[in-house]
Structures are given as C-alpha cells and as structure tokens.
Amino acid sequence: MAKQLKAKESESSNLMLDKQVCFSLYSASNAMSRAYRPLLKELDLTYLQYIVMMVLWEHSTMNVKELGIKIHLDSGTLTPLLKRLEAKELVTRTRSQEDERVMIIHITADGVALKQKAEAIPNSMMCKSKMALEELIALKQGCDRLLANLSE
Amino acid sequence: MAKQLKAKESESSNLMLDKQVCFSLYSASNAMSRAYRPLLKELDLTYLQYIVMMVLWEHSTMNVKELGIKIHLDSGTLTPLLKRLEAKELVTRTRSQEDERVMIIHITADGVALKQKAEAIPNSMMCKSKMALEELIALKQGCDRLLANLSE
DNA sequence: AACAACTAAATTGTGCACAATTTATTTAAG
DNA sequence: CTTAAATAAATTGTGCACAATTTAGTTGTT
Numbered sequence: 588m589a590k591q592l593k594a595k596e597s598e599s600s601n602l603m604l605d606k607q608v609c610f611s612l613y614s615a616s617n618a619m620s621r622a623y624r625p626l627l628k629e630l631d632l633t634y635l636q637y638i639v640m641m642v643l644w645e646h647s648t649m650n651v652k653e654l655g656i657k658i659h660l661d662s663g664t665l666t667p668l669l670k671r672l673e674a675k676e677l678v679t680r681t682r683s684q685e686d687e688r689v690m691i692i693h694i695t696a697d698g699v700a701l702k703q704k705a706e707a708i709p710n711s712m713m714c715k716s717k718m719a720l721e722e723l724i725a726l727k728q729g730c731d732r733l734l735a736n737l738s739e
Numbered sequence: 740m741a742k743q744l745k746a747k748e749s750e751s752s753n754l755m756l757d758k759q760v761c762f763s764l765y766s767a768s769n770a771m772s773r774a775y776r777p778l779l780k781e782l783d784l785t786y787l788q789y790i791v792m793m794v795l796w797e798h799s800t801m802n803v804k805e806l807g808i809k810i811h812l813d814s815g816t817l818t819p820l821l822k823r824l825e826a827k828e829l830v831t832r833t834r835s836q837e838d839e840r841v842m843i844i845h846i847t848a849d850g851v852a853l854k855q856k857a858e859a860i861p862n863s864m865m866c867k868s869k870m871a872l873e874e875l876i877a878l879k880q881g882c883d884r885l886l887a888n889l890s891e
Numbered sequence: 892a893a894c895a896a897c898t899a900a901a902t903t904g905t906g907c908a909c910a911a912t913t914t915a916t917t918t919a920a921g
Numbered sequence: 922c923t924t925a926a927a928t929a930a931a932t933t934g935t936g937c938a939c940a941a942t943t944t945a946g947t948t949g950t951t
Contacts, residue, residue: 616768
C-alpha cells in the first residue's frame with residue numbers, strides 16, 4: 588500500500604517531461620522555424636531575418652532600439668543580424684545625425700522587392716500547420732498572454 | 740476610394756507581424772527560457788540541459804538516438820551538450836558493448852541528487868506564468884498539435 | 892565648463908539548433 | 922566471404938539568443 592502510493596507519487600512527479608507546457612512550447616517553436624526553412628530558402632533568409640524584414644515592410648525606417656522592442660530582442664542579437672542583411676543589400680545602416688548613438692535601419696529597394704516573394708509564405712505555413720483558423724488564433728492568444736505575463 | 744481600398748489592403752496584409760501565430764510562439768518560447776534562467780542558475784543548468792536531465796530522472800539510462808527522438812533533437816545538438824553534462828559529472832557516456840555505434844548515457848549519483856533541487860521549479864514557473872491550469876493545458880495541447888502536424 | 896549619470900550600439904563569450912558531411916560499425920545481399 | 926547499404930554518433934560551419942562588458946555619445950547638475 589505504501590509502495591503503491593510511492594509508485595503513484597513518482598508517476599505524477601512535477602518533473603515529468605510529458606506534462607511540461609514549456610517543453611511543448613519549446614518543441615513547437617523549433618518545429619515551426621524548421622518548417623519555415625525550406626520556404627525561406629527561396630528568399631535566402633533565416634526565420635529571424637524574415638521577422639526583421641516583415642517589420643521593415645511595415646515601417647521602412649527604424650532604429651535598433653525600436654526594432655528590439657518590437658521583436659523582443661537586444662542589440663547583441665540584432666547587430667550581427669542587421670550586418671548580414673546589410674551585406675545582402677536588403678537594408679542600410681546609418682548613424683542618426685541628431686544623435687550619433689542611434690543606428691538607423693532603412694530598407695533598400697531590393698528589400699522592398701523581396702516582399703513580393705514572401706507573400707505566399709503565411710498561407711503555406713497555415714497549410715503545413717493543418718490547423719483551423721480558430722485553433723491558431725487560440726494558440727496565438729495563449730502565447731501572447733504567456734509572453735506578456737513573463738515580461739512584467 | 741481606390742486609395743482607401745489600397746490602404747485597407749496594406750493594413751490587412753498577410754505579412755503583418757502582429758498577426759503571426761509563429762512570431763507569438765517564437766517570442767513566448769524565448770521568454771519562457773529566459774524566465775527559467777535564474778531558477779536554473781541554482782542548478783548550473785541551461786534549459787536544454789534541464790530537459791535532458793528530466794528525461795534521465797525518468798529513465799536513468801538512454802542512448803543518444805532514443806534521447807533525440809524523445810526531445811526532437813539530433814546528435815549535432817546533443818553530443819556537445821552531453822559532453823558538457825559529462826564534464827559536470829551528471830552523466831556518463833559509454834559505448835554499447837553489443838553495438839559499438841551506440842553511445843549510452845547513464846545518470847550519475849550527482850545527477851540523481853540534483854533532482855531534489857529541481858522539484859520546486861515547475862511550480863515557480865507556473866506562478867511566473869500567472870495563468871490558470873486550464874489555460875496552460877489548452878496552450879500545451881495547441882503546441883502539441885502543431886508539433887505533430889509539422890512533424891508528419 | 893566639468894563631470895557624473897544615463898543611453899544606444901557594439902563586442903565578447905557561451906550554448907544551443909540544425910544542415911551537411913564524416914567516421915565507425917553493423918547488417919544485408921550477391 | 923565480401924562488398925554495398927544502412928545506421929549511430931561525431932564533426933564542421935552558420936546563425937541565433939543572451940548575459941555581461943565596453944565604447945561612444947548625450948543630458949543634467951552644479
């Protein structure tokens with residue numbers, strides 16, 4: 588009886604991988620960026636580079652700080668990434684005249700042109716997910732809530 | 740009127756960051772592993788190392804292949820990580836006698852002992868998430884479904 | 892004017908992720 | 922029995938993430 592109880596306790600430990608939300612989140616996020624890879628290969632972009640380009644397709648000029656706030660990353664990640672986008676001639680990097688500390692990122696004509704090649708990607712990914720729109724929206728809301736609560 | 744339509748189209752483009760499930764997933768996953776960091780610092784583990792230890796707390800012996808299937812990662816990621824865990828004396832790495840290709844990972848006494856220090860972590864994370872259990876379960880199910888569909 | 896406090900990026904170093912390749916071993920087929 | 926195919930790990934190289942530090946420039950105070 589005591590043995591049985593102990594066994595039951597062990598089975599329902601808090602440290603069981605299969606019960607961890609965070610591990611599901613982590614694995615799904617990896618799988619997602621893996622699924623993007625073949626689609627983004629056509630554009631010669633990584634997933635994060637694609638995210639940055641998406642911001643710049645909406646706002647053609649932005650500094651590193653603003654970009655970092657928008658996508659929840661810091662200059663340690665963004666500086667080398669932006670240099671790679673600059674090397675591909677998708678963006679320019681110039682210091683602000685008013686404040687020399689600020690690095691201004693501006694999308695180039697090539698960068699703008701790339702948007703057209705990207706138009707089909709969101710739909711391709713929705714197909715790959717094989718999930719209904721409402722399900723995806725619910726998943727997004729759960730992620731957004733978690734992100735907001737963890738960032739407080 | 741045509742102008743208005745064009746503006747509306749632009750606003751509802753598929754390439755708007757704020758509408759992307761994947762970006763929410765990606766940001767939430769990063770935020771999650773950031774939130775684990777101070778808790779795991781006490782155990783001198785990274786999030787992925789913690790995941791691997793969690794598997795080994797359940798199954799004290801496992802080879803690299805089995806581990807990789809369980810946590811959806813390959814030897815390219817696992818080999819260096821397991822060497823680091825070996826350096827910390829939390830696991831041993833020995834070749835199988837029956838099949839010399841197979842590397843067997845076995846948890847050490849130190850590794851087992853570390854479990855006790857980890858017991859409080861899942862609950863700490865649940866608190867940080869500030870989300871109800873049902874919400875977290877729904878989020879987990881969404882992630883699991885997405886992972887399964889993307890892995891097919 | 893001088894200097895402390897602050898801010899924006901960049902840099903440094905560690906540890907993932909993963910594609911692609913290589914090495915070593917085992918199994919299968921002729 | 923031998924050689925081709927298959928398998929398990931390891932290796933190599935690129936690009937994130939992020940903590941911690943550094944560099945350079947700005948603002949506020951006296």
